[in-house]
Amino acid sequence: MATKLTSKITTGETQTTAVRPLVAIVGRQNVGKSTLLNRLAGRRIAIVEDLPGTTRDRLTANVNWMGYDFTLIDTGGVENKGSSAFSDEINYQVDTAINEAALILFLVDAKDGLLPPDQDIAAKLRPVKERVLLTANKADNDKADMISSELHQLGFGEPLTISAYHGRGINDLLDAILKRLPQASGATIQPSNNLKIAIVGRPNVGKSMILNRILGEERVIVSNIPGTTRDAIDTTFDFEGQIITLIDTAGIKRRGRQGEGVDKYSTIRSLEAIDRADVALLVLDAGELVTAQDLHVAGYLQQAYKGVTIIINKWDLAKALSKDEVTHCIQANFKFLRHAPVLYTSAMDGSGISAIIPQALSIYQERLKRIGTRELNSTIQQVLANHTPPHKGNRILKFLYVTQAEVNPPTFVFFVNDASLMHFSYQRYLENQLRHNFGFNGTPLRLIFKTRGK
Numbered sequence: 001m002a003t004k005l006t007s008k009i010t011t012g013e014t015q016t017t018a019v020r021p022l023v024a025i026v027g028r029q030n031v032g033k034s035t036l037l038n039r040l041a042g043r044r045i046a047i048v049e050d051l052p053g054t055t056r057d058r059l060t061a062n063v064n065w066m067g068y069d070f071t072l073i074d075t076g077g078v079e080n081k082g083s084s085a086f087s088d089e090i091n092y093q094v095d096t097a098i099n100e101a102a103l104i105l106f107l108v109d110a111k112d113g114l115l116p117p118d119q120d121i122a123a124k125l126r127p128v129k130e131r132v133l134l135t136a137n138k139a140d141n142d143k144a145d146m147i148s149s150e151l152h153q154l155g156f157g158e159p160l161t162i163s164a165y166h167g168r169g170i171n172d173l174l175d176a177i178l179k180r181l182p183q184a185s186g187a188t189i190q191p192s193n194n195l196k197i198a199i200v201g202r203p204n205v206g207k208s209m210i211l212n213r214i215l216g217e218e219r220v221i222v223s224n225i226p227g228t229t230r231d232a233i234d235t236t237f238d239f240e241g242q243i244i245t246l247i248d249t250a251g252i253k254r255r256g257r258q259g260e261g262v263d264k265y266s267t268i269r270s271l272e273a274i275d276r277a278d279v280a281l282l283v284l285d286a287g288e289l290v291t292a293q294d295l296h297v298a299g300y301l302q303q304a305y306k307g308v309t310i311i312i313n314k315w316d317l318a319k320a321l322s323k324d325e326v327t328h329c330i331q332a333n334f335k336f337l338r339h340a341p342v343l344y345t346s347a348m349d350g351s352g353i354s355a356i357i358p359q360a361l362s363i364y365q366e367r368l369k370r371i372g373t374r375e376l377n378s379t380i381q382q383v384l385a386n387h388t389p390p391h392k393g394n395r396i397l398k399f400l401y402v403t404q405a406e407v408n409p410p411t412f413v414f415f416v417n418d419a420s421l422m423h424f425s426y427q428r429y430l431e432n433q434l435r436h437n438f439g440f441n442g443t444p445l446r447l448i449f450k451t452r453g454k
Contacts (some may be wrong), residue, residue: 020062024073026125027107028117032137036164037061040174042348053414054339060234065174073097083278089111098124103131104182105173106154107238110136110161114150122154133180134159140166156362164328194236194243195364197357198277200301202293205285206313208357209347211235211248214356221450239357247273274300278367278408279307279360279442282340286318289326298334305409307363307443308340311356314347339435341442363442367408371438377401397421400452411446419449 025033041061061072075097106125106238108118125132136151139161148280149158160176162169199207231247274280280301284294289312301308310330310443312318318326327342334340341359345352380402389397398417405411412434431445 020071022071022073022100023103023105023177023181024075024101025105025107026075026098026121028115029396031107031109032065032105032164033074036105036137036162037072039164039167039170042074065178068178068181069179073101081312084444091201098128101131102182103133103177106132106134106156107137108134108151110139114153118154124157126155129156132156133176136161137164139163139168143240164322194245195279195359195361196245196247196274196277198247198280199283200249200274200280201283202291202297205283206347207283208248210281210283210311210313210345210356211246213347213350213353214246228259230321239361242361244357247277249273264345271300274304274306277306279309281309281311281356281360283311283313286312286314286321286326289329295333302336302444305444305446307336307360307367307406307409309336309356309359309363309442310337310342310346312342313347316349316351339440339442339444357430359442367410367441367443369410369438369440370407371404373403376404379437380430383430387429390421390426392421395421397426405448409443409446410440411448413448413450415450415452417452418453422449
């Protein structure tokens with residue numbers, strides 16, 4: 001059973017023991033919410049563009065100020081009903097953040113002054129007035145400070161003026177946040193090396209719907225419009241005592257198909273998510289199966305040496321094919337991912353979803369497996385005896401010894417007389433034999449060959 005830790009959502013860093021209060025940034029479109037998130041987090045987490053509606057889902061970051069931790073939530077700009085294809089979903093995400101937050105940063109634009117949409121948001125926030133801190137962004141000069149004075153009409157007291165872009169007033173804002181937050185409770189969560197799972201694939205294969213199904217709530221916006229998810233969205237939850245971070249990503253496009261701006265940065269965020277994940281769920285569409293884009297994404301996973309489970313989603317719509325036929329097709333096309341198990345799911349009706357996390361946990365354990373040097377060398381000697389190593393002319397490749405240098409991914413270093421004699425086909429043979437003898441299901445193996453004395 002998955003239990004979301006609403007006060008323990010992170011951006012993928014190492015877990016700490018503090019139970020963190022939530023601080024939500026709320027406001028209309030294009031007032032600088034994502035810029036403020038990035039400024040307070042100290043790094044670029046949210047995509048920032050001069051384009052209204054760039055942020056749609058709830059983005060989170062852990063912030064530490066004066067030894068006190070809190071979790072910051074960036075939300076999409078509040079919209080009038082029907083003003084865009086995602087207005088209802090964005091507003092739902094905003095409402096959820098408001099309900100969960102210990103403090104709400106009501107962000108307005110000091111240069112624009114008071115606008116009708118700000119007044120509409122103020123009406124939404126008045127029932128929780130005691131949890132609202134009015135903040136006027138883009139106060140880059142004294143004139144903007146003067147304009148912000150009319151914001152008193154919103155009824156939340158003196159607005160705190162800042163410039164998220166230039167860093168003006170940020171320390172004062174952080175001080176004000178700490179004054180308004182409840183004191184840290186005595187509750188703690190034990191530190192854990194949490195498993196990070198990235199949900200990846202091309203656009204519109206059902207990644208966000210799978211995440212929502214796993215969590216049992218509408219954590220991210222789901223739409224049939226390709227490109228709905230733009231940022232990498234992290235959610236940490238407890239699965240039967242194991243802390244897991246799920247990372248929903250934007251659809252990865254091939255380089256030639258990437259647009260500029262938001263499209264480009266969405267792909268960058270997805271690749272960064274792969275880099276920090278332990279295991280990836282490669283989601284395919286049962287109606288189209290393997291496309292060039294799917295192979296492109298799989299190539300990234302292999303190059304990054306990530307554990308992989310292949311998810312055939314929308315299986316409820318695939319009437320003509322059997323699982324055996326599809327599995328054969330997958331193995332034929334993803335020859336470099338033959339170690340990856342295949343699961344059949346339907347995020348629409350929920351079938352197969354319950355098997356995803358246990359499978360990812362199993363792969364993670366395989367990635368952490370360590371083989372003793374004595375056992376490893378004994379096995380490799382038998383493997384070498386069964387299949388003679390390659391040679392060039394009179395020179396034959398000789399293996400001195402092998403050791404497992406790392407886990408996650410499992411990394412084996414072979415010390416040989418001349419690494420230039422190694423042939424890719426023999427390397428593949430060694431990898432297959434390691435799997436045959438020790439498992440490592442679902443994870444690539446990194447094999448390094450070093451010449452003696454180098």
